[in-house]
């Protein structure tokens with residue numbers, strides 16, 4: 073199998089408005105695909121439509137040979153797709169341990185493995201989500217997705233609010249996850265960070281993929297032009 077996730081002709085929106093006007097996108101096994109685009113282009117909507125958080129109005133979502141087009145958010149998670157949402161969505165009143173135990177599913181990534189990865193979280197395991205710094209919340213959001221042991225990880229702007237050294241650490245982690253057999257769909261505003269790890273990049277513009285290319289050998293100025301504010 074050369075494709076793990078295959079999204080074809082995906083249409084979705086809110087109320088009477090259309091945001092995604094037919095998105096085609098694939099992610100292969102052990103591939104990191106970056107999705108970039110201007111603010112409001114529909115990046116978060118794309119991830120949430122794949123996950124079934126936003127209703128799919130047309131098109132198909134297939135994952136590992138399974139048709140998820142009509143699948144609920146729970147079924148999508150069970151099929152092996154993990155999610156690190158934009159803005160982290162950490163529960164202020166649950167502590168670090170509780171976040172990790174709730175999300176846990178069998179596999180390599182246990183809470184202990186997450187604590188090895190992020191020693192800072194281990195020190196704070198009994199701290200409430202509301203007491204964590206932005207960086208610690210991001211580590212927890214990633215850890216929470218990892219303990220679900222997904223085959224594909226969707227991340228929505230993981231660099232947002234992080235110091236440059238932490239951004240580099242997160243990108244290095246994605247590289248490691250790929251080496252361990254995971255696939256990644258990364259939505260990222262930080263173009264340099266995204267290109268440091270991605271195998272392929274897709275530009276989302278007004279709800280469709282307007283440009284797609286392998287990252288090796290890619291002329292970055294093409295992307296910069298496409299991302300220029302209109």
Ligand SMILES: Nc1ncnc2c1ncn2[C@@H]1O[C@H](COP(=O)(O)OP(=O)(O)OP(=O)(O)O)[C@@H](O)[C@H]1O
Nearest residue numbers: 086087091109110111112113114115116117118158
């Ligand atoms: N819950 C919602 N209800 C109505 N409209 C929404 C909702 N969420 C997003 N939108 C609209 O859908 C469009 C796409 O938003 P989306 O959040 O997917 O963009 P984005 O590419 O993730 O932007 P950003 O880079 O700012 O995160 C925008 O016009 C936005 O205003």
Ligand SMILES: [Mg+2]
Nearest residue numbers: 115116117158
């Ligand atoms: Mg967004």
